[in-house]
Amino acid sequence: MVGIGIVGLGYWGPNLVRNFNAAQQAEVRCVADRDASRLAKIHSLYPAVDLLQEATEVFERSDVDAVVLATPINTHFELAKMALLAGKHVLVEKPLATSRAEVLELMDIADQKGLQIMVDHTFLYTGAVQKIKSLVDSGEIGDLHYFDSTRINLGLFNPNWSVIWDLAVHDLSIFDYISSGKKPVAVSATGVSHTQMGIEDIAYITLFFNDSTIAHITSSWISPVKIRKTLIGGSKKMVIYDDVEPTEKIKIYDSGFSVSTPEDMHRFYVDYRFGDISIPKVAQTEALLGVANDFVAAILDGKTPISDRLSGLNVVTVLEAAQQSLQQRGKTISLV
Ligand SMILES: NC(=O)c1ccc[n+]([C@@H]2O[C@H](COP(=O)([O-])OP(=O)(O)OC[C@H]3O[C@@H](n4cnc5c(N)ncnc54)[C@H](O)[C@@H]3O)[C@@H](O)[C@H]2O)c1
Structure with a gap:
């Protein structure tokens, strides 16, 4: 025990x-x-x-x-x-x-x-995020093109830390996990405060990579509508993760595009492909119980937990740079 x-x-x-x-x-x-x-x-x-x-x-x-x-x-x-x-x-x-x-x-x-x-990082233990991770890892989504996540509602204002430290932390941890720790090379963030406290209550973060992947995160405590939606686009398929949906949290779109360049290099053709939409079954177990069991297993067996310290480090590294960028109206902060 x-x-x-x-x-x-x-x-x-x-x-x-x-x-x-x-x-x-x-x-x-x-x-x-x-x-x-x-x-x-x-x-x-x-x-x-x-x-x-x-x-x-x-x-x-x-x-x-x-x-x-x-x-x-x-x-x-x-x-x-x-x-x-x-x-x-x-x-x-x-x-x-x-x-x-x-x-x-x-x-x-x-x-x-x-x-x-x-x-x-509780969300990593949800059936939905586990499913997305397996879709990415198996290659079904293809190369990661974009990660676009919105987490907004009328939230509890933190008097000391901007909304990104409260909400974007979830999206950053999900991205870090499903991409197996893909490191951004730069970050830019914009946001504003609507209170005298001067703490940003709405913010937009963009992560840049050394390939053509891009990640964008919207965080807000001031939206009367609750949205928890993440789009994960790959070269083969696209996944929508809607955490507000009670059961059908994930939809997989077997659609995409391909570009062909004819001999005349000044023109190119885009072919669109519209395939099936599928809704996989995801486990409904309580995520926080997974966190608790993982922590205990790490202590007793030395097992590396899903939400390990490197996940914590990667997320805090981006948050710190994003906060610097927020204070400079979106100045790009290098992470390399
Ligand atoms: N994983 C998630 O989804 C999730 C959700 C909400 C909050 N959180 C995190 O949980 C943490 C707490 O958030 P909260 O909203 O519950 O905060 P809170 O302000 O509601 O509660 C914090 C409590 O800590 C107590 N406390 C502070 N310092 C103490 C000390 N030295 N000794 C004893 N008690 C002390 C306070 O009295 C208070 O009751 C934050 O880090 C927050 O980011 C995580």
């Missing part, structure tokens, strides 16, 4: 408590939050779990092997570092930290101590 301590019981933390409670070979031993009413709610559901106030109290417990951090973004680095130095494996909520340098430091400490550090 892996003894688990969970810090942060706000919006997301209780989901982690529920799923670690259901995970195999894990036992939630304690939870911590500075807010007594949040502790009381967990106590009513899980009376055997010890209640603590401060994260540091969790790190001191000898019956805790692994810590799960569901605290605000700006606390991730400091708390994860403290937990690792206290000898605990760590699962950090997305994003893993707020800069590439911080992630590298955490990876370094984890290596020195022989501990796991993992990030919760």
